[in-house]
Amino acid sequence: MNLNELIGRKEAKVAIIGMGYVGLPHALEIANAGMNVIGLDIQQKRVEALNRGESYIQDVKDGDLKKIIEAEKFTASIDFASLKNADVIIICVPTPLDKYKIPDISYIQNSAREIKKYLRPGQLIVLESTTYPGTTDEVLLPMFEEGELKCGQDFYLAFAPERIDPGNTMPLNEVPKVVGGITPECTKLAALFYSQFLKHVHPVSSARAAEMTKILENTYRLINISAINELALLCGKMDIDIWEVIEAAKTKPYGFQAFYPSPKVGGHCIPLDPFYLSWKAKEYNFWLRFIELAGEINEQMPHNVVAKTGFALNRAGKPLNGSKILIWGVAYKRDINDPREGGAADIIANLLRKGAKVDYFDPHISEFSVPAGNYMLKNGHPVALRSLAEGIGAAEDYDAVVILTDHSGFDYEKLAENAKLVIDTRNAVKSRNHKNVFRF
Numbered sequence: 001m002n003l004n005e006l007i008g009r010k011e012a013k014v015a016i017i018g019m020g021y022v023g024l025p026h027a028l029e030i031a032n033a034g035m036n037v038i039g040l041d042i043q044q045k046r047v048e049a050l051n052r053g054e055s056y057i058q059d060v061k062d063g064d065l066k067k068i069i070e071a072e073k074f075t076a077s078i079d080f081a082s083l084k085n086a087d088v089i090i091i092c093v094p095t096p097l098d099k100y101k102i103p104d105i106s107y108i109q110n111s112a113r114e115i116k117k118y119l120r121p122g123q124l125i126v127l128e129s130t131t132y133p134g135t136t137d138e139v140l141l142p143m144f145e146e147g148e149l150k151c152g153q154d155f156y157l158a159f160a161p162e163r164i165d166p167g168n169t170m171p172l173n174e175v176p177k178v179v180g181g182i183t184p185e186c187t188k189l190a191a192l193f194y195s196q197f198l199k200h201v202h203p204v205s206s207a208r209a210a211e212m213t214k215i216l217e218n219t220y221r222l223i224n225i226s227a228i229n230e231l232a233l234l235c236g237k238m239d240i241d242i243w244e245v246i247e248a249a250k251t252k253p254y255g256f257q258a259f260y261p262s263p264k265v266g267g268h269c270i271p272l273d274p275f276y277l278s279w280k281a282k283e284y285n286f287w288l289r290f291i292e293l294a295g296e297i298n299e300q301m302p303h304n305v306v307a308k309t310g311f312a313l314n315r316a317g318k319p320l321n322g323s324k325i326l327i328w329g330v331a332y333k334r335d336i337n338d339p340r341e342g343g344a345a346d347i348i349a350n351l352l353r354k355g356a357k358v359d360y361f362d363p364h365i366s367e368f369s370v371p372a373g374n375y376m377l378k379n380g381h382p383v384a385l386r387s388l389a390e391g392i393g394a395a396e397d398y399d400a401v402v403i404l405t406d407h408s409g410f411d412y413e414k415l416a417e418n419a420k421l422v423i424d425t426r427n428a429v430k431s432r433n434h435k436n437v438f439r440f
């Protein structure tokens with residue numbers, strides 16, 4: 001049976017490389033559609049947990065994972081030799097920036113080296129990790145074509161960006177998928193594959209166009225959130241309530257989309273992906289100034305939060321040095337357990353450096369550490385913290401509570417009543433009659 005038929009009959013065997021926030025929910029979706037999935041990862045512990053039916057991703061429930069294991073539709077493994085039996089291989093590995101904000105595509109390259117060892121005619125490989133335009137045809141294609149096999153004829157290669165939004169309850173199969181192959185045949189096969197379990201597939205003319213689409217989406221968010229953060233800082237100085245202004249602007253029926261202030265744009269995507277593009281642009285003697293400016297504003301936001309905290313304490317006659325601060329939420333957004341790239345690490349490091357005593361409360365993240373590499377840590381040692389078991393009751397023991405994440409299920413009016421001072425970066429406290437609440 002050829003690949004077309006295998007996919008069309010849902011008999012294609014699928015391997016997903018990288019069992020993280022993207023790969024694991026994907027595995028569930030594809031297995032539930034009836035295909036056999038093998039999840040490959042380099043972390044033995046993750047693989048063992050998955051095979052016991054234990055999910056470490058909040059949006060994937062243990063029960064749902066157990067169902068696909070019992071139906072013999074899913075197994076996890078660290079053995080890449082199983083790639084030789086796979087008809088479709090999806091790459092969902094991390095794409096971070098190094099400390100100089102340079103793209104680190106080594107995870108993609110490592111995955112590609114494994115694929116290359118087992119590459120055979122009739123395989124479709126799809127890269128889903130967010131990356132700069134050109135990664136699929138300039139990095140992956142030459143690696144896979146080093147041997148005898150030709151792309152579009154023997155094997156097929158495409159890029160299909162992932163749009164997963166952790167914490168969002170929209171079913172994954174309702175999120176349209178953009179697909180761009182190296183050749184028209186690659187695009188056709190990749191589109192056929194995704195249409196087996198997704199409602200909408202949007203083919204584009206090339207892998208590069210698909211790569212650029214993802215970066216456009218995230219650049220749009222980074223720039224707009226950074227712009228509203230800058231306006232929020234100005235509004236703070238002008239004694240204008242930015243939150244009231246956004247609500248008013250939202251009444252315009254066209255031409256305005258609301259973005260909200262935050263202590264920093266977080267997550268593994270929005271603050272990073274645009275810099276993949278600004279790095280690549282320099283190859284064309286092109287400087288992406290909007291992205292660089294947005295990044296600069298974003299990186300400064302945690303310092304603005306610390307400055308506001310110092311200002312509020314000062315009003316109460318206290319210095320930051322020696323004050324007890326409770327950080328409320330270290331996740332980068334509401335109701336999720338992912339702290340990556342959020343403002344908490346920089347804010348905590350900066351407060352500690354200024355002599356404050358810091359604890360945190362986050363119902364979704366029981367342990368949190370400021371990594372050793374954080375440039376604000378004087379001695380270079382990491383700082384490991386544990387969440388308080390309870391937040392609202394503990395608030396009165398602190399000189400200030402800094403709300404970084406507005407997790408739902410809490411009475412923020414009560415928090416404002418209990419706390420001596422609140423620095424609210426999320427507009428969690430809705431009423432405006434608390435004199436002890438400071439916003440941007």
Ligand SMILES: NC(=O)c1ccc[n+]([C@@H]2O[C@H](COP(=O)([O-])OP(=O)(O)OC[C@H]3O[C@@H](n4cnc5c(N)ncnc54)[C@H](O)[C@@H]3O)[C@@H](O)[C@H]2O)c1
Pocket residue numbers: 017018019020021022023040041042043046092093094095107110111128129130131162163164165166267268269
């Ligand atoms: N997290 C999101 O919300 C999101 C949304 C859209 C797109 N993305 C993109 O998807 C990609 C993956 O992100 P993520 O959040 O799932 O990352 P993650 O860190 O949650 O998971 C990545 C997994 O890949 C594994 N891994 C690393 N190298 C490997 C290798 N060589 N072989 C096998 N496994 C390997 C890691 O052990 C980890 O389990 C990134 O490019 C990211 O930008 C993420």
